[in-house]
Amino acid sequence: MTALVELRGVSKHYRRADTGETVVAVEDVSLDVHRGEVLGVIGYSGAGKSTLVRLVNALELPSSGSVTVGGQELTAIPERDRRLARRKIGMIFQQFNLFRSRTIAGNVAYPLKVAGVPKEERDRRVAELLDFVGLLDRAHAYPEQLSGGQKQRVGIARALASNPELLLADEATSALDPETTSEVLALLRRVNRELGVTIIVITHEMDAVRQIADRVAVMENGRVVEVGDVYDLFSSPATGAARRFVRTALHDRPSPETLVRLRERHPGRLVTVQITDEAGLQNRIDQAFRTAGVTAELVYGGVGEIRERRIGSLTYEVAAPDGSSAPVDQAIAALRAAGVTTDEEARA
Amino acid sequence: MNSTFQSVVDTFDVFLAAVRDTLVMSIVSLVIAGVIGLALGLALYATRPGNLLGSRTAYTILNVVVNLVRPIPFVIFLAAIAPLSRVVVQTTIGVPAVTFAISLAASFAVSRIVEQNLLAVDPGVVEAARASGAHPLSILLTVLIPEGLGPLILGYTFIYIGIVDMTAQGALVGGGGLGEYAITYGSQRYDWWIVYVSVAAIVVIVQLGQFIGNRLARATLRR
Numbered sequence: 001m002t003a004l005v006e007l008r009g010v011s012k013h014y015r016r017a018d019t020g021e022t023v024v025a026v027e028d029v030s031l032d033v034h035r036g037e038v039l040g041v042i043g044y045s046g047a048g049k050s051t052l053v054r055l056v057n058a059l060e061l062p063s064s065g066s067v068t069v070g071g072q073e074l075t076a077i078p079e080r081d082r083r084l085a086r087r088k089i090g091m092i093f094q095q096f097n098l099f100r101s102r103t104i105a106g107n108v109a110y111p112l113k114v115a116g117v118p119k120e121e122r123d124r125r126v127a128e129l130l131d132f133v134g135l136l137d138r139a140h141a142y143p144e145q146l147s148g149g150q151k152q153r154v155g156i157a158r159a160l161a162s163n164p165e166l167l168l169a170d171e172a173t174s175a176l177d178p179e180t181t182s183e184v185l186a187l188l189r190r191v192n193r194e195l196g197v198t199i200i201v202i203t204h205e206m207d208a209v210r211q212i213a214d215r216v217a218v219m220e221n222g223r224v225v226e227v228g229d230v231y232d233l234f235s236s237p238a239t240g241a242a243r244r245f246v247r248t249a250l251h252d253r254p255s256p257e258t259l260v261r262l263r264e265r266h267p268g269r270l271v272t273v274q275i276t277d278e279a280g281l282q283n284r285i286d287q288a289f290r291t292a293g294v295t296a297e298l299v300y301g302g303v304g305e306i307r308e309r310r311i312g313s314l315t316y317e318v319a320a321p322d323g324s325s326a327p328v329d330q331a332i333a334a335l336r337a338a339g340v341t342t343d344e345e346a347r348a
Numbered sequence: 349m350n351s352t353f354q355s356v357v358d359t360f361d362v363f364l365a366a367v368r369d370t371l372v373m374s375i376v377s378l379v380i381a382g383v384i385g386l387a388l389g390l391a392l393y394a395t396r397p398g399n400l401l402g403s404r405t406a407y408t409i410l411n412v413v414v415n416l417v418r419p420i421p422f423v424i425f426l427a428a429i430a431p432l433s434r435v436v437v438q439t440t441i442g443v444p445a446v447t448f449a450i451s452l453a454a455s456f457a458v459s460r461i462v463e464q465n466l467l468a469v470d471p472g473v474v475e476a477a478r479a480s481g482a483h484p485l486s487i488l489l490t491v492l493i494p495e496g497l498g499p500l501i502l503g504y505t506f507i508y509i510g511i512v513d514m515t516a517q518g519a520l521v522g523g524g525g526l527g528e529y530a531i532t533y534g535s536q537r538y539d540w541w542i543v544y545v546s547v548a549a550i551v552v553i554v555q556l557g558q559f560i561g562n563r564l565a566r567a568t569l570r571r
Contacts, residue, residue, distance in 0.1 A: 017397075059478055086481035097472035101494035101568075111480040113490075142570060162480075 004166060004198050005033035005056055010065035011222075012051050025051040026062070027222035033166075038192050038199045040213030040230065042206060042245055048222040049202045053168045056200065057089040058082045070165060087115050090159030090197075094171035096151040098143040104154050105130065105139040111161040129157040133187060149180035156187060160195070167191065169201045173208055185211045206249035210234070210306055218242045231309050235276050236341070252302035252313045259345055266299050268319035269328050274341035275303050275312040284338040292331035294318050315345065355539050362529060363542075367549055369524035373447045373515045374553075378508050380451035385458020385507075388414070390488050392463040400474070400484040417456045422514050425453050426521060443525075446518030454511055461503035465496045498569035505561025509554050516550070526550055 012026040026048045033039050043049045054060040055067055058074040066075045069089065074082055098107050105126050112122045130136040133153040135146075143151055152172060159167055169188065173181040189212055191197050201212060209216055209230065216233045218226040220241045226233065234250065237243045247253065253272060254262060262270060273285060289296045296316040303312030320327035335342040356363065392414070394400045395407040420428070426449045430440040437444040469492055477487045493500070516527025526546045534542035 057479055059475065083481045083483065086479060089479070091476070091479040093472060093476065095470075095472050097470070097476040099473055099476075099491065099495060101497065110477070114477075114480050114482045114486070144570075158476075158480075168479075 002035050003032040004035040004070060005031075005200070006066075006068040007031045007052075007055070008066045008068075010052075010055055010062045010067060012048075012055060012060060013063045024048075024222050026055065028065070029222075029224050030065075031217060031224055031227065033198060033200060034215075035165075035198055036192075036196060037214045038189070038201060038212050040201045040203060040209035040216045041219060042203055042209050042216060043219030043241075044204060047219040049204075049219050050170055052219070053091075053170050053200060053202050056166075057086050057091060057168060059086075087111065087162045088164050088166070090162070090164040090167040092152065092155040092159050092167070092169050092172045094174050096143070096148075096155045096175075098151055098154055098158075100143055103140050103142055104135060104146070107143070107154055108157045108161055111158060115162050125161065129160055132160075133157045147180075148176050149183055152176065152180075152184050153187060156184075156191065160191065160197070165196075165198060167197050167199045169199060169203075171202055171204070174203065174205065178207075181205075181208065182211065188212055206245045209245075210249050214307070218245065231306050231311065234306050235274065235311055250302075250304075250312070252300075252304075254300045254315055254345065258300065262299055262315075263347075266297070266317040268297075268317040269325075270299065270315055270345040271296075271318045271328075271332060271335075272301075272313055272315040272343045272345060273335060275301075275310060275314060276341075277310040278339075281340065284340060285335065288334035288338055288340070289316075289318070289331055292327045292334055294320050294327050294331045296331075353541050355533075356541050356545050359529075359533055359542065362533065363545065363549075366524065366526045366529035366546070367553075369443055370512065370515050370526045370550070370553065373443055373450065373518065373523070373525055374508065374511045376447050377450035377454055377511050377514075378504070380447075381454035381458050381507070381511070382504060384451070384455040386462055386493075388455060388459035389462020389466065390492075392459055393466040393492070394484065394488060396467075400478075400487060414456050414459055417453070418460070420453075422449075422453055423517050423520055425449060426517065430521075441522045443518075443523060445521055446515065446523035446525075450511055450514045450518070453514065454507060457510065458504070458507050461507060462500065465499040465503055466492050468499065469495045498565045501561055501565040501568060505558055505565070508557045508561070512550065512554055512557070 007029050010026060010029045014023045014025060016023055029052065041049050041052060051060060055062050056069065058067065062075060066073055068074065069085060072085055074085055099110065102110065108126045108129050109122050112125060127136065130139055133156055135150060135153055138146065138150065146154065173184050176184060185208060188199060192199050201208065203209060213230045215228060216230050217224045218239065218241050226239045226242045233242055234246050237246045275281065296318050299315055299317050301312060301314035303310060305311060318328050318331055332342055332344060392410050395403045395410060397404050397407060429449055429452065433440050433445045433448050437448045439445050473491060473495055474487060477491045515523065515525045518525060519528035519531050522528065526549055530543050530546035533539060534546060
């Protein structure tokens with residue numbers, strides 16, 4: 001896969017006007033975005049995600065490092081050329097940022113006017129785009145007459161107007177309710193699949209990443225601390241930040257509060273195994289329990305899928321018939337030996 | 349009370365000419381100050397540090413110039429720019445001199461109104477336009493002005509009323525208009541009917557302007 005976007009050692013520092021102190025928004029980020037993928041960038045507010053995405057379309061220029069999009073180094077060309085480059089990069093926003101003085105059709109037509117597309121072709125393209133996002137019948141409405149989800153669909157149509165190869169989504173679903181969020185994410189997925197547009201999705205919601213991303217970059221304090229395939233990140237997050245985000249989207253592991261309640265009902269040792277999409281996993285788990293001669297009662301957990309691959313975790317109460325501890329240790333060792341990621345829940 | 353309505357009837361042709369002069373001075377000044385003030389206001393907005401064409405130097409210069417002119421009371425301003433008026437409109441008295449002075453003074457007031465209303469436009473739409481690859485000048489003219497148009501119209505209406513006020517002060521240099529009529533035919537002759545009729549005419553002119561402004565603004569804001 002070739003890289004559409006290449007960030008090399010990118011940092012962005014601001015000087016605060018009031019105190020004069022330097023604020024680090026983005027620090028030494030090197031990251032590739034592959035052609036045709038959906039990259040999720042997740043982080044808490046203030047992690048530098050929004051600045052990072054504005055460096056990609058050069059709305060902001062880095063303090064150091066280089067930004068290359070489609071082979072063109074945006075940090076090395078004059079502003080005039082950067083404006084031309086931006087026409088090939090669409091952007092959608094948390095607050096939609098639609099022009100209130102223009103109709104829906106007028107909003108979608110704006111980038112085409114900027115690009116000097118003749119009226120006839122513009123009208124045709126606007127109709128095509130509004131049809132794609134399912135809002136052709138609202139062409140002459142004004143933004144305030146639309147719901148949040150509809151506004152974001154207009155935002156998407158406007159961002160796609162000039163046939164960009166890259167779409168930047170800055171917290172595009174954060175102002176929407178869960179159902180509308182899913183609709184908008186499904187539309188973005190279509191944009192990616194059907195139109196082949198590469199998408200960078202900035203979000204603080206791991207659920208959004210789970211629904212749409214192929215790969216994820218986790219940001220913390222201006223740095224990208226972890227990058228990887230979305231399935232790998234969910235099944236084996238390496239950093240604390242990634243683990244915390246995964247936990248917000250997967251509810252199959254008992255929280256500390258749940259654990260306290262589980263312990264009241266289940267006096268035995270609680271063992272959590274991770275479910276991946278490896279074949280024969282269930283068999284190996286059963287075998288490990290059987291060989292060790294323990295009973296295993298399923299007390300908590302869940303199994304779902306990410307990018308059509310199985311993922312989840314199951315928590316068992318494991319006990320030996322005679323109440324001794326050794327067979328349980330043996331069972332845990334056997335699970336690990338069989339390649340099953342296993343954690344014993346610590347006693348409170 | 350030696351005043352009767354008869355004096356108004358007797359000077360009716362003077363009254364009509366005064367109404368005409370007031371309207372001409374205020375409308376011509378509003379148009380000229382509207383255009384100059386718009387350009388100056390756009391420049392103030394755009395050069396503000398962090399904005400589209402942010403430049404601390406340019407902004408500071410514009411800001412200081414506007415702040416220097418704005419506090420000068422109009423009657424003094426009118427007298428002070430007489431030399432400039434002689435160069436530009438070839439006279440220091442009458443309707444042309446007053447119109448010139450108002451156009452200039454009101455430009456600075458308009459520039460602040462424009463700047464304030466543009467600052468109130470959601471910066472998000474400016475960012476959306478920048479992300480589309482639009483040129484800053486194009487963003488000023490095709491995004492910011494349309495987005496801020498409703499409040500801008502109300503701001504211009506506000507300025508229009510101030511301009512009508514200034515036309516009356518033009519009486520000082522024989523400006524013509526209702527101000528001069530009210531003073532020379534009215535108060536200086538203790539002819540209060542003339543003064544009241546002038547006041548009534550001014551109220552009607554201002555109300556009309558406010559009415560038109562409100563209508564236009566409502567149409568633009570769609571509410």
